[in-house]
Amino acid sequence: MQAEIKIGVSSCLLGNPVRYDGGHKHDRYITDTLGKYFKFVPVCPEVECGLPVPREAMRLVGDIENPRLLTSRSGQDYTEQMQQFSARKVEELEKMNLCGFIFKKDSPSSGLFRVKVYPPSGQSSLKVGRGFFAAAMAERFPQLPMEEEGRLHDPLIRENFLEHVFSYRRWRDFLEDRPDYKKLIAFHTRQKLLLMAHSPPHYAILGKLVASGKKQPKKQLLEDYEIKYMDALSNFSSIKKHTNVMQHIMGYFKDRITPDEKQELLELIWNYREGLVPLTVPLTLINHYVRKYDTAYLKKQVYLSPHPAELMLRNHV
Numbered sequence: 001m002q003a004e005i006k007i008g009v010s011s012c013l014l015g016n017p018v019r020y021d022g023g024h025k026h027d028r029y030i031t032d033t034l035g036k037y038f039k040f041v042p043v044c045p046e047v048e049c050g051l052p053v054p055r056e057a058m059r060l061v062g063d064i065e066n067p068r069l070l071t072s073r074s075g076q077d078y079t080e081q082m083q084q085f086s087a088r089k090v091e092e093l094e095k096m097n098l099c100g101f102i103f104k105k106d107s108p109s110s111g112l113f114r115v116k117v118y119p120p121s122g123q124s125s126l127k128v129g130r131g132f133f134a135a136a137m138a139e140r141f142p143q144l145p146m147e148e149e150g151r152l153h154d155p156l157i158r159e160n161f162l163e164h165v166f167s168y169r170r171w172r173d174f175l176e177d178r179p180d181y182k183k184l185i186a187f188h189t190r191q192k193l194l195l196m197a198h199s200p201p202h203y204a205i206l207g208k209l210v211a212s213g214k215k216q217p218k219k220q221l222l223e224d225y226e227i228k229y230m231d232a233l234s235n236f237s238s239i240k241k242h243t244n245v246m247q248h249i250m251g252y253f254k255d256r257i258t259p260d261e262k263q264e265l266l267e268l269i270w271n272y273r274e275g276l277v278p279l280t281v282p283l284t285l286i287n288h289y290v291r292k293y294d295t296a297y298l299k300k301q302v303y304l305s306p307h308p309a310e311l312m313l314r315n316h317v
Helices: 028-036 079-094 132-140 155-175 181-198 200-211 218-234 239-250 259-273 280-292
Strands: 005-010 038-043 058-061 068-071 101-103 115-118 126-129 146-148
Touching: 005 155, 028 038, 038 079, 068 079, 079 132, 132 146, 155 181, 155 218, 181 200, 181 218, 181 239, 200 218, 239 259, 239 280, 259 280
Parallel strands: 005 038, 005 101, 058 115, 101 146
Antiparallel strands: 058 068, 115 126
């Protein structure tokens, strides 16, 4: 990485006492683990739009498609105030080159998924909404990796989100390095196995896009590539996809590794496929063979080291 990785984070998750009750929701994984690799940009929409601490709790009320932001007891309406703040804030954040955002789950301002929307009649709420600020971010930055802190406890979601963030930073580095067609080919070549692990259809589409890239204006080519590249990485990798990629990798060793080495690697890939060992086990042996046999193409593949090993994102079964 050529530059720091900045991600937005709901301020209360960093331990800042900005919640309606004067408390916080400090998430140690975010601050103590991710803090070693990312620079945080804290955002609390409710405080930054002018509301005090403490304050009356708020919730989404009304029509599912266009809810209002009302205080829970008095029914005071802060919809326009929050909408105006959100519009200003996304403009400000656009200049900061964020590579991701972690939102506070269930928040009427920052919840990204399944936020409760209460009908005016007082009937049971439905988990179908999205917080006002989170909605503004998703609309303005559709390619930006975004997640909620609660979902990051799921190892698959955590791995996919963080892999997405690091990939987004790589793409930003590429764009900042006076990109041209030749450099795009080199970038795409390094990403091939990673793309294959996330979305084989996107892998094929991006390959065709790059192959015909000289026929397009550079700006349009880069915009099209970014959209499809980030769309590809938003797809979750899977045991089946990883297995296919590792079997593909074996093709680069077939004339070099011994029969015993081949059998050992096949056994580890099978054990991974059956859920007996984590992905890091066969990949450790693959990386060993890459170094041992000095396989130039594989040495450049981001797939073999897409994020810091210390995060242990591939250690789950």
